[in-house]
Amino acid sequence: MKSHQIAIIPGDGVGAEVSAEAVRILKASAQKFSFEVNFEQFDWGCDYYLKHGQMGPDDLLEVLKDFDGIFLGCIGDASKVPDHISLAILLQIRKGFDQYVNLRPIQLYPGVDTPIRTATPETVNMVVVRENTEGEYSGNGGFFMPDKPEGFANQMAVFTRKGCERIMRYAFDLARTRKKLGDEDPVGLVTNCTKSNALIYSMVYWDSIFDQIAGEYPDIKTDMALVDAMTMWFVKNPQYFDVVVASNLFGDIITDLGAMLQGGMGFAAGGNINPEKEFPSMFEPIHGSAPKYTGKNIVNPIASIEAARMLLDHLDETEAADGIQAAIMKVLADGEVRTKDMGGTSTTREIGEAVEKEFLAL
Ligand code: IPM
Ligand code: MG
Numbered sequence: 001m002k003s004h005q006i007a008i009i010p011g012d013g014v015g016a017e018v019s020a021e022a023v024r025i026l027k028a029s030a031q032k033f034s035f036e037v038n039f040e041q042f043d044w045g046c047d048y049y050l051k052h053g054q055m056g057p058d059d060l061l062e063v064l065k066d067f068d069g070i071f072l073g074c075i076g077d078a079s080k081v082p083d084h085i086s087l088a089i090l091l092q093i094r095k096g097f098d099q100y101v102n103l104r105p106i107q108l109y110p111g112v113d114t115p116i117r118t119a120t121p122e123t124v125n126m127v128v129v130r131e132n133t134e135g136e137y138s139g140n141g142g143f144f145m146p147d148k149p150e151g152f153a154n155q156m157a158v159f160t161r162k163g164c165e166r167i168m169r170y171a172f173d174l175a176r177t178r179k180k181l182g183d184e185d186p187v188g189l190v191t192n193c194t195k196s197n198a199l200i201y202s203m204v205y206w207d208s209i210f211d212q213i214a215g216e217y218p219d220i221k222t223d224m225a226l227v228d229a230m231t232m233w234f235v236k237n238p239q240y241f242d243v244v245v246a247s248n249l250f251g252d253i254i255t256d257l258g259a260m261l262q263g264g265m266g267f268a269a270g271g272n273i274n275p276e277k278e279f280p281s282m283f284e285p286i287h288g289s290a291p292k293y294t295g296k297n298i299v300n301p302i303a304s305i306e307a308a309r310m311l312l313d314h315l316d317e318t319e320a321a322d323g324i325q326a327a328i329m330k331v332l333a334d335g336e337v338r339t340k341d342m343g344g345t346s347t348t349r350e351i352g353e354a355v356e357k358e359f360l361a362l
Pocket of ligand 2: 253
């Protein structure tokens with residue numbers, strides 16, 4: 001029997017509640033499709049910091065490296081540890097395990113309200129491929145006499161040829177296989193999210209590499225949009241987009257917008273992926289830790305369940321992943337259980353159990 005070793009890092013705030021629902025659906029998947037999952041849970045996060053002065057042990061990458069996959073709840077609680085300190089663990093894992101793809105599907109599920117009047121499950125159905133290890137988040141920079149009138153800070157973006165080529169190839173490969181909801185065939189479109197009219201070195205370089213890689217994929221259509229204009233088009237014409245490739249910062253920004261198109265943070269998940277499987281990949285809901293809701297069992301676990309689906313997909317448990325997708329669709333379309341963000345009163349656990357039940361019954 002195939003067996004997967006999964007590390008669970010619930011993190012802070014509502015992380016524990018949403019992780020429990022991810023674990024629930026992973027266990028149900030193993031049961032239904034006859035594979036084994038073993039979990040090991042790690043208590044890293046802000047409480048760990050208060051005890052030990054750091055977010056996790058020194059050797060955390062060593063500890064995680066032999067797992068087949070990592071599920072991360074959410075990190076950060078500014079009442080305990082400043083965000084720029086606590087969130088470093090996230091970037092440490094993304095960079096340390098060369099999870100250079102941050103894959104963020106933007107899907108409006110049936111039965112879910114979106115602030116965009118014209119949006120439907122067919123029109124809001126795209127995926128952002130965000131570069132996840134360098135660019136604007138390379139972490140290079142410094143302060144110069146910060147408290148003096150002439151003080152300054154600088155932060156340097158780093159765009160390597162290798163980093164740009166590999167994220168773009170991933171986007172083009174994905175465009176060859178990805179199908180929009182209800183479509184028989186792939187649309188086969190990659191849109192380059194750029195800002196080369198103002199960032200005249202980094203984004204000009206990025207664009208030139210995009211054009212080069214596009215040349216390797218003559219069967220895939222391409223387009224480009226400046227990131228500011230792209231935020232408009234996301235709202236006005238979401239149906240146009242299929243695969244969008246973006247730098248680290250731009251991908252971060254447009255995926256929060258994408259989360260709103262799909263009805264809110266409660267639905268948005270992401271994978272931090274090392275496609276070569278040289279290191280474990282990490283999957284997470286992209287929402288924060290919502291400390292004020294901690295322990296109340298009211299947040300929406302769909303994003304976490306979706307992250308678990310992406311994890312199984314990455315582990316080639318395709319049937320289980322497809323089943324989870326179908327179960328999520330059905331539960332949301334039925335609309336019998338709805339968490340507070342959907343205007344209902346169901347608990348986190350009730351949604352998780354409803355998806356599990358639907359999945360097992362498929
Ligand atoms: C995300 C988050 C993180 C990021 C923060 C918390 C560092 O916003 O995963 O989108 O910017 O990558
Ligand atoms: Mg973000």
